[in-house]
Amino acid sequence: xxxxxxxxxxxxxxxxxxxxxxxxxxxxxxxxxxxxxxxxxxxxxxxxxxxxxxxxxxxxxxxxxxxxxxxxxxxxxxxxxxxxxxxxxxxxxxxxxxxxxxxxxxxxxxxxxxxxxxxxxxxxxxxxxxxxxxxxxxxxxxxxxxxxxxxxxxxxxxxxxxxxxxxxxxxxxxxxxxxxxxxxxxxxxxxxxxxxxxxxxxxxxxxxxxxxxxxxxxxxxxxxxxxxxxxxxxx
Numbered sequence: 001x002x003x004x005x006x007x008x009x010x011x012x013x014x015x016x017x018x019x020x021x022x023x024x025x026x027x028x029x030x031x032x033x034x035x036x037x038x039x040x041x042x043x044x045x046x047x048x049x050x051x052x053x054x055x056x057x058x059x060x061x062x063x064x065x066x067x068x069x070x071x072x073x074x075x076x077x078x079x080x081x082x083x084x085x086x087x088x089x090x091x092x093x094x095x096x097x098x099x100x101x102x103x104x105x106x107x108x109x110x111x112x113x114x115x116x117x118x119x120x121x122x123x124x125x126x127x128x129x130x131x132x133x134x135x136x137x138x139x140x141x142x143x144x145x146x147x148x149x150x151x152x153x154x155x156x157x158x159x160x161x162x163x164x165x166x167x168x169x170x171x172x173x174x175x176x177x178x179x180x181x182x183x184x185x186x187x188x189x190x191x192x193x194x195x196x197x198x199x200x201x202x203x204x205x206x207x208x209x210x211x212x213x214x215x216x217x218x219x220x221x222x223x224x225x226x227x228x229x230x231x232x233x234x235x
Contacts, residue, residue: 070105070141072120079120081141083221090136096216097133100228104134104170104181105141107225111234112174123174124149128156128167164188170229180233187219187228 070081083102090098112118120142127134130152135145144150157166161182168183192212195205220228 068106070102070109071117072109072123072141073117074120078117086137086140089140090133094131094133094213096213096220097129097131097135098137099133099217099220100129100131100168100183101134101137101141103220103223103225103228104172105138107229107231108170108172108179108181111179111231112172112177118174121147121149123172124151126151126153126156126171126173128152128154128158128169130167158182164190164193169232178233178235179231181229182232184228184230187223188216192216 068083070086072079072081083099086098086102087095109118109123112123123142123144125138125142125144135150135152138150139145142149154167156169156171158169159166161169165183165185165188168188169180170182171178171180189212192209195201195209195212198205201209
């Protein structure tokens with residue numbers, strides 16, 4: 001059988017496809033080691049069945065499991081939440097939102113209670129971001145949703161931050177202290193927003209969105225909390 005000679009453009013395209021597949025495989029391995037039936041298809045993740053709950057995410061997770069945790073108090077007892085705890089509570093749908101909630105709390109709690117550990121059921125959260133991953137992250141650690149201390153308020157959006165960042169604004173209040181946090185540049189992309197807000201996504205675009213959610217969680221969890229969120233206001 002005669003071999004097929006590829007032109008330069010075809011060789012480059014195939015090389016890029018292989019690079020994309022390797023990249024997505026790495027994300028799958030980092031983010032979903034328990035999802036045995038996730039496969040790589042056309043450079044994106046394809047889920048054929050949901051068989052478990054992710055054990056942990058991202059380059060930062062190994063360190064986070066040992067060093068980074070959300071520490072709160074309830075009825076005199078300290079409770080620690082690692083990122084994987086929030087992830088298991090939420091499920092596989094929005095890992096990026098879970099990562100944002102984790103970093104917001106990691107950044108804000110020492111500001112709200114610099115001399116100790118805050119009471120989890122006394123922390124109120126208001127945000128312009130309505131994503132389910134962030135909501136469930138705050139519910140898991142703070143029980144904010146079920147206790148009526150979680151509010152999505154579009155009026156908190158800051159248009160001056162630009163379309164990609166304007167809704168990632170979180171105001172946390174604990175007793176007489178308040179801290180407002182805004183996401184720093186580079187953690188939420190226009191490409192992600194365009195695809196996430198598109199209602200008529202094709203199956204290929206849906207697969208791409210899954211991979212982009214994993215990539216966002218990777219970016220967020222691989223950076224220190226102060227590098228992801230800026231304390232814009234505190235009182």
